Amino acid sequence: MNRAQIVSVHLHDYLYFRDIDIFFDSGLNVITGETGVGKSLILDVFGILLGIANGRVDSYNAEMVMDIPVDYPEYDVFSGENVFSITKKGNRTVFKINGKVFPKKIVSKLLSEFITLHRQNSHIKILEPNFILNFLDETSNNFEDLKKYREYFERYKKIRKLLTEESLSDLRENLAELEEKIIEIEKISPSIEEEEKLKREYDIALKAQETIEKYNYILNSSEEITEKLWEIKKMLNEKHEESLNTALDIIETLKLDLQKEIDEIESYDIKELEERIWDYNLLKRKYGPTIEDVIDNYENFIKDSKKLKERIKILENSNNELEQVLNKMRKYASLLSESRKNAAKKVLERFYRHSRDLNLSFELKFQFENVDFNYFGMDKVELLGSAIKGEKLKPVKNIASGGELSRLMLALELSVVSDGILIFDEIDAGISGITGNKLAEKLKEVSKNYQVIVVTHLPQVAIKADKHFVVNKTDNGGKVCELDEEKRAQEIKRMLGSDAVLKFIEE
Structure with a gap:
């Protein structure tokens, strides 16, 4: 194996899901079910392990088996199947890898190298001021330069604070x-x-x-x-x-x-x-x-x-030191800015290919502006766009609909992902018709190179699945069943709402 893959998830006890096993395919995995049965709950374990979501109950126990292609000898984690588990009782949450307790940060960092999780309303991140900067930094792997810049930036703030808030004569008197x-x-x-x-x-x-x-x-x-x-x-x-x-x-x-x-x-x-x-x-x-x-x-x-x-x-040498720190900040801020602009060009090239596949006619541009030094450098980046060719570009947050933002976010994520596992929680909300067909084709295409797990309400997507799971809720709790061809046809029929439509699709 040369790429990561989630082999299985076991929910020992999570809300009304108990002793549930799900074994995933290496391609496109689809999870469907009636509204309110808890489809998205199945994905909670991924969000918790990645450190980007909290559990919805005070007590739970779940684990994930994942096949990874590289070794992490510093953690005694090696290529092949590894077990990642999460247990919460009251206020205590324990993360483990292969039965050994690890800090949450290490588990999340390791898994985030392989898993990209797109949850409901993930497209809202586009509206957050610093999302684009973080997005470009991740794309261009700016972490070392950003770390160095921020070290000097913190030093810069301390010196400025000393210069503005403290008097050298007062300090000497206190001493x-x-x-x-x-x-x-x-x-x-x-x-x-x-x-x-x-x-x-x-x-x-x-x-x-x-x-x-x-x-x-x-x-x-x-x-x-x-x-x-x-x-x-x-x-x-x-x-x-x-x-x-x-x-x-x-x-x-x-x-x-x-x-x-x-x-x-x-x-x-x-x-x-x-x-x-x-x-x-x-x-x-x-x-x-x-x-x-x-x-x-x-x-x-x-x-x-x-x-x-x-x-x-520091005060006695403040002016000299301040100038030295500013020079270092300018150096690393310039490196960050150049790297981000290069990343923006590459992302746009890939974005247009994916957006066409998703039936998204959208012109996009990363607009860079120099600003005063701040936590991110000296860049302010805004995402501009237009759904009408030739029209003046405007901030995407002001012109795109929810469905467009969702597809735009998906196209951006597909533009930067390089390896591993893509997990989508109802990204097809607000999408139907031809666009739904395009989305289904895109997910199927992507699953040739990445493992894809998607919760969906679109029959177009479900039809493309390599493995199809349905979630049901009974008086005895939640159930997750892997469907054979006969039951899969029945589930798609339910999603379509008509035998005639299903027969038309099959023909």
């Missing part, structure tokens, strides 16, 4: 204030551990102070006792001298021991502790209320100062 705070905190160099240690040591120092006061009182009292003992010694005879000397020795020893302890305690500098605690309390009052807050604010001051320095540097 000076921040650096003053940083220096103040760094001078103290606070830590949670030191604060706890200071509290412990201060408690000890306070108790020591109480001890010194008590010991001094005892020393004073001991001095008085010594004086009294000397008076008593003078009054007594020698028989009691030994006892008095012993008492005096005991008092003196006590005084020496107490003085020694006082000297040791006084070496503990409570004043230094109080000064350090004062520094901590000052920081907490200014940047607290806790030392944890002080440290957090310090870290924020450092970050803010770095940002301010960067902004100051």
